[in-house]
Amino acid sequence: MITxxxxxxxxxxxxKNNLDVRTITLGLSLRDxxxxxxxxxxxxxxxxxxxxxANLVRVGEEIEAEYGxxxxxxxxxxxxxxLVGESCQSRDRVIxxxxxxxxxxxxxxxxIGGFSALVEKGYTEGDRRLIASIPxxxxxxxxxxxxxxxxxxxxxxxMEAVAEMGQxxxxxxxxxxxxxxxxxxxxxxxxxxxxxxPFMAGAFHGVTEPEMTINVGVSGPGVVKRALExxxxxxxxxxxxxxxxxxxxxxxxxxxxxxxxxxxxxxxFGIVDLSLAPTPAIGDSVAHILEEMGLESCGAxxxxxxxxxxxxxxKKGGLMASSHVGGLSGAFIPVSEDAGMIAAVxxxxxxxxxxEAMTCVCSVGLDMIPVPGDTSAATLSAIIADxxxxxxxxxxxxxxxxxxxxxxxxxxxxxxxxxxxYSPVISVKPFSADRFIARGGRIPAPVRSLTN
Amino acid sequence: xxxxxAVTALLAxxxxxxxxxxxxxxxxxxxxxxxxxxxxxNIHLKDLQSLIASKGKxxxxxxxxxxxxxxxxMHRI
Numbered sequence: 001m002i003t004x005x006x007x008x009x010x011x012x013x014x015x016k017n018n019l020d021v022r023t024i025t026l027g028l029s030l031r032d033x034x035x036x037x038x039x040x041x042x043x044x045x046x047x048x049x050x051x052x053x054a055n056l057v058r059v060g061e062e063i064e065a066e067y068g069x070x071x072x073x074x075x076x077x078x079x080x081x082x083l084v085g086e087s088c089q090s091r092d093r094v095i096x097x098x099x100x101x102x103x104x105x106x107x108x109x110x111x112i113g114g115f116s117a118l119v120e121k122g123y124t125e126g127d128r129r130l131i132a133s134i135p136x137x138x139x140x141x142x143x144x145x146x147x148x149x150x151x152x153x154x155x156x157x158x159m160e161a162v163a164e165m166g167q168x169x170x171x172x173x174x175x176x177x178x179x180x181x182x183x184x185x186x187x188x189x190x191x192x193x194x195x196x197x198p199f200m201a202g203a204f205h206g207v208t209e210p211e212m213t214i215n216v217g218v219s220g221p222g223v224v225k226r227a228l229e230x231x232x233x234x235x236x237x238x239x240x241x242x243x244x245x246x247x248x249x250x251x252x253x254x255x256x257x258x259x260x261x262x263x264x265x266x267x268x269f270g271i272v273d274l275s276l277a278p279t280p281a282i283g284d285s286v287a288h289i290l291e292e293m294g295l296e297s298c299g300a301x302x303x304x305x306x307x308x309x310x311x312x313x314x315k316k317g318g319l320m321a322s323s324h325v326g327g328l329s330g331a332f333i334p335v336s337e338d339a340g341m342i343a344a345v346x347x348x349x350x351x352x353x354x355x356e357a358m359t360c361v362c363s364v365g366l367d368m369i370p371v372p373g374d375t376s377a378a379t380l381s382a383i384i385a386d387x388x389x390x391x392x393x394x395x396x397x398x399x400x401x402x403x404x405x406x407x408x409x410x411x412x413x414x415x416x417x418x419x420x421x422y423s424p425v426i427s428v429k430p431f432s433a434d435r436f437i438a439r440g441g442r443i444p445a446p447v448r449s450l451t452n
Numbered sequence: 453x454x455x456x457x458a459v460t461a462l463l464a465x466x467x468x469x470x471x472x473x474x475x476x477x478x479x480x481x482x483x484x485x486x487x488x489x490x491x492x493x494n495i496h497l498k499d500l501q502s503l504i505a506s507k508g509k510x511x512x513x514x515x516x517x518x519x520x521x522x523x524x525x526m527h528r529i
Contacts, residue, residue: 004474006523007485066497068518249526256525320529 011068017222018284019250020070021257022277024060025198027205027213027270028052030079030114038088042099045084049076049103049112052212057108059264063257071257072419076104077203077215078114086126093130097137097144104143111186113145113203118193120155121442131161134168138183139175145201151191151388153395157443162388165189166381166437170404173373177406180414184403185368189384191391191398196271197327202399213270214262215327218254219277220246221286224314228292239293240313247274247317255322273327274318275363276310278338280421286310286331287340287350298340299350307331308361328397330363336416336423337368346424352383360390365399370414370425373406380404382433385443393446455484455511462507466500467493487520 013019033044053076060074078084078100085093097115104112115137117127134146148165151157169184176183188202195206198215205213227246231238254272262269278286287298290306311330319325333355335341344350352369359365365387371380384400391398405414410427460470472487490500501517508515 001471002487002520002523003527004472004476004485004487006527007487008476008478008483010523010526011518062498065501066519067522068516069522252526253522256521 013220013223013226013249014069017220017226018279018281019220019223019253020072021216021254022219023073023075023198023217024056024071024257024261025075025077025203025215025217026053026056026265026267027077027196027209027215028079029205029209029211030081030084031207033084034087036087036089038085038090038092038095041085041088042096045078045096046099046103049078049100050106053107053109055265059261062264063260067256069253069257073111074109075198075200075203076107076109076112077198077205078112079207080114080116080118080204082117082124082127082130083207085130086124091129093133094137094140097133097141100144101141109143111143111145111200113147113200114205115144115146116148116204118149119158119161120149120152122158123161131164131168134187135171135175135183138172138186145186145188145203147188147190147193147202147204149190149193150384151392151443153192153392153449154445156445157191157385157388157392159385159437159443160440162381162385163378163437163440165384166377166379169380169402170377173404173406180408180416181403181405182416182420185401185416185420187401189400191388192396193399194327194397198273199275199277199328201401209270210268212267214258214265214267215270215273216254216258216261217273217275217277217327218250219275220250221276221278221289222283223250224276225283225285225289225292228289236309240309243310243313244317247314248321250274251318251321251325269324271324271326272318272322274314274322274325274329275327275332276314276330277332278334278341279419280337280339280342282339285338285340286333287338287344291340297347297349298344299354303354304357304361307333307358311362328363332364332367333358333362334364334367334401335369335426336414336421337419338421342421342423345426352426352428356386356390359387359398360394363397365391365397365401367399367401368403368420368423369401370403370405370408370423371428372409372425373404374409375404375428376434378432378434378437379428381437383428385437389443392443393448395448455513458507458511459486459504459515462503463488466490466495468500
């Protein structure tokens with residue numbers, strides 16, 4: 001029997017505290033689309049995507065209407081295109097991104113992820129061609145997202161790839177400079193990427209995945225903050241417990257939506273990613289949760305500890321709520337996508353060094369961070385190397401989505417628009433890592449990778 | 453016609469059985485929650501949603517219908 005209290009609580013979460021399902025993502029294998037002729041490969045990809053995802057948007061809208069929960073995005077993730085395009089004779093891979101973009105527009109999804117390469121240990125020729133195509137692909141398409149894995153706990157870090165990605169990010173920024181380097185907002189560099197992440201820009205459909213899956217990303221930072229407002233003087237054990245219980249409820253919504261979408265689309269259910277993913281809207285901020293826990297402003301000393309508690313409590317609560325939890329599952333800290341983070345950067349309480357510390361204890365990494373346009377490729381590579389090292393040593397996923405905005409310097413405002421938000425440009429250290437990055441080679445896998 | 457009378461008449465017409473009605477004031481706004489069983493109904497949830505939304509518009513109120521699973525799922529292990 002449903003009780004009145006249940007109805008009031010649930011609907012309050014939705015209507016007042018921005019509880020939503022952030023995304024239903026269809027993961028799709030394109031392994032069978034390989035062809036020597038790149039146009040034929042692209043066409044096969046287009047046909048398969050449009051066929052498989054034909055009902056995705058409609059089903060998402062139906063579920064939203066029936067249950068009264070907003071389902072903000074419907075998206076697609078595909079097999080890393082470096083693999084799909086491996087046999088193509090042509091040097092260029094931009095054409096494949098264009099087919100992906102066209103397919104995404106046809107079915108009505110707002111992003112399609114997987115224009116990706118996994119080069120943790122080294123490159124194939126197909127990997128090289130894909131990576132070289134990224135800047136132009138990001139400039140020429142609207143809805144395609146790209147990612148490159150440069151390291152893992154098992155493989156170590158490919159420092160040649162790290163060096164290249166600094167340059168690729170610069171080129172992508174240059175080609176999209178008229179829109180504040182928005183191309184870089186669709187490009188992620190990873191260490192230890194997961195194969196079933198439903199969130200963009202880092203989503204791809206890994207090779208260990210089946211033909212198709214439905215993965216759901218929930219969200220609800222506002223709901224967590226509201227729950228903590230009820231316990232303003234409580235000790236941190238109670239805070240952790242409150243977050244845990246709230247994360248359970250939020251994840252339950254994701255589980256329901258995932259099972260329904262799976263049933264209606266006749267696609268197997270993959271995972272629920274129980275991440276707290278903020279948006280720039282008021283009342284939807286992860287930084288504000290940390291401040292509610294007792295910090296004057298996000299980035300103050302104590303932020304890393306608070307985030308460690310939050311991230312862990314979210315995972316514990318969510319685990320019980322879903323039959324299969326996966327993706328990134330924790331707290332996201334994208335700077336331009338979180339009203340509290342934006343304010344913290346603006347007032348000076350939050351900078352790159354604290355953000356780096358925070359990535360040691362939360363799910364994502366240095367995310368949606370605008371830096372000065374004159375930041376060198378080598379410095380970008382060094383920032384990537386730092387994040388990759390944190391991920392490699394701590395056996396966790398770390399990611400970098402960094403945006404050197406041409407013509408802008410520290411403190412200037414950057415607007416990406418919509419869910420991608422806005423932010424002041426954050427400063428980087430002026431000291432050089434040129435010689436370190438120029439060395440290339442591989443940072444070997446750490447001793448902790450030898451788990452057998 | 454009263455709100456309860458109008459809504460329950462519509463539900464009865466479509467063989468939908470009322471289980472609980474609760475009225476309260478939340479943040480100064482009048483709120484009515486009605487829990488019903490439509491397993492024996494001759495219409496689908498989607499149709500009920502349109503009918504209720506229209507009735508609401510007619511009466512100058514916001515009315516919506518939600519599938520009960522979302523409440524079950526959130527508050528039970």
